[in-house]
Amino acid sequence: MEARLEKKSMLWINVLSVAIPVVVALLLGIRQKFDFGAWTKTLPHVIGIINSLTSVLLLYGFYLIKQGKIEQHKNVMTGAFLLGGLFLVCYVAYHITNQSTAFGGEGFVRYLYFFVLISHIGLSFVVLPLVLRAYYFSWTNQIARHRKIAKIAFPIWLYVSITGVIAYLMIRPYYV
Template identity: 75%
Template sequence: MATIELKQEQKSMTLINVLSVAIPVVVAILLGIRQKVEIGAWTKVLPHVIGAINTLTSVLLLYGVYLIKQKQIERHRKVMTGAFALGALFLVCYVLYHLTNPSTSFGGEGFIRYIYYFILISHISLSLVVLPLVLRAYFFAWTKQFERHKKLTRYAFPIWLYVSVTGVIAYLMIKPYYL
């Protein structure tokens, strides 16, 4: 029985590893496509939807930590599943927007430009780091490996929160330059 569980976990970890590499690679390829697809003007609102998703994700992450500290495990599970689902929705909206619209340039000048690019670069870099951490943490929780889940979330949570909050900050900073 333990061998079966170990093999299943190995398969799951392999899938997590593949997704952790494939998702950023596919997103990078899609961002590199210069020819944009026309599916309607509604895609122009997607940056605002993405900003809202990042805001709500940040709130859910903080609420999830509060709930687990209050030992409200079932509510914590539901809230964190919501944050995880928002991550998937973010990815869909992000890809749709960049497939259909040219990238928006930041128009700020002077020192604020350095701040914006620091936030943006750290946000993007850490989003690559947090993806496999969140996938593993979710897997450990789902398979009731709570000690492993707890140990991993010590690292995953602050990075995920940072990525969510800096996503909101970057959005607010670039919002005036959307067409």
């Protein structure tokens, strides 16, 4: 019974790991934007805050686990996980209601921005199935498996969160 449940859970994780990026890409491709009101213009700033908080929680969660504070670690990492979901909702809401903002920087800073942005986006696709698996293994008390995948997921997730903040700070002057 347990093996069947895990197989079903892994199937769902795989489906979500593919479906979420595909759905986001399709939604971003919609040329006709929806009008949910002017409040959606504030979402990039909310997203920057979410990425900042996620980075802090990831670092704090890492600290807690190194201190052996397992329950606190679980709570903090659950907070980071939930912020990831909130990020996704805000990101989609912004991009289905607003045109993309062009980066106005020139020279080296332009190349730097696009490196940060492209690596951020690319690794966000990579980290999604890792985080989902790490969370699942923790939830099902498969600590050895959780630890093994978390060692891979953590630095990627932290990089994605921090580069999200950096990309936001770099493009912030160009929001209308």
